[in-house]
Amino acid sequence: AQSVTQPDIHITVSEGASLELRCNYSYGATPYLFWYVQSPGQGLQLLLKYFSGDTLVQGIKGFEAEFKRSQSSFNLRKPSVHWSDAAEYFCAVGSSNTGNQFYFGTGTSLTVIP
Amino acid sequence: SAVISQKPSRDICQRGTSLTIQCQVDSQVTMMFWYRQQPGQSLTLIATANQGSEATYESGFVIDKFPISRPNLTFSTLTVSNMSPEDSSIYLCSVRTLAEAFFGQGTRLTVV
Numbered sequence: 001a002q003s004v005t006q007p008d009i010h011i012t013v014s015e016g017a018s019l020e021l022r023c024n025y026s027y028g029a030t031p032y033l034f035w036y037v038q039s040p041g042q043g044l045q046l047l048l049k050y051f052s053g054d055t056l057v058q059g060i061k062g063f064e065a066e067f068k069r070s071q072s073s074f075n076l077r078k079p080s081v082h083w084s085d086a087a088e089y090f091c092a093v094g095s096s097n098t099g100n101q102f103y104f105g106t107g108t109s110l111t112v113i114p
Numbered sequence: 115s116a117v118i119s120q121k122p123s124r125d126i127c128q129r130g131t132s133l134t135i136q137c138q139v140d141s142q143v144t145m146m147f148w149y150r151q152q153p154g155q156s157l158t159l160i161a162t163a164n165q166g167s168e169a170t171y172e173s174g175f176v177i178d179k180f181p182i183s184r185p186n187l188t189f190s191t192l193t194v195s196n197m198s199p200e201d202s203s204i205y206l207c208s209v210r211t212l213a214e215a216f217f218g219q220g221t222r223l224t225v226v
Binding site for chain 2: 034041042043044046049051090092094100101102104105106107
């Protein structure tokens with residue numbers, strides 16, 4: 001069965017510090033992997049995605065993620081966090097079939113302290 | 115890309131009443147997805163709405179409670195029927211391309 005696990009429910013980092021949000025997935029076929037961000041009261045915005053090729057993908061707002069097939073992971077990273085990065089982050093997995101749904105992790109809430 | 119307009123953006127409703135949420139997409143899509151996001155939770159798929167056929171509901175969701183219409187390839191509605199406080203959630207409409215899923219801004223529903 002398809003599933004996405006985000007082990008960290010809540011993370012607090014200091015502004016300027018590095019960040020890594022973990023995501024593990026279980027998917028029968030070759031997965032398409034995504035990270036979305038949801039700011040308070042806002043919809044979901046795509047940060048980055050992985051389909052194939054280079055396993056290190058760059059996204060918006062200085063985020064990057066690395067696909068590791070052997071670990072079934074797609075962790076999100078940012079070298080220096082800004083206060084505006086405080087939000088809820090969701091990892092998602094989908095297939096190449098656009099008729100299929102996305103499966104979302106439970107989310108990681110990020111707090112940034114001055 | 116796809117731009118999704120969803121309304122209302124929020125509503126406060128009395129228990130026992132129903133609310134219909136509208137979702138308009140700026141391009142034709144075969145399938146539209148309706149999600150629920152309960153407070154502090156992730157997104158849970160309610161159903162997949164296909165044009166010209168019955169919606170497909172996920173486990174735990176039934177048509178009597180969440181009737182869906184899909185009259186054409188750019189529009190869908192989700193009705194939350196006979197509401198109770200447990201239905202207080204954000205409801206999101208979504209469409210997919212190969213590259214990503216697009217979401218409406220959501221409807222924040224509070225049932226009192």
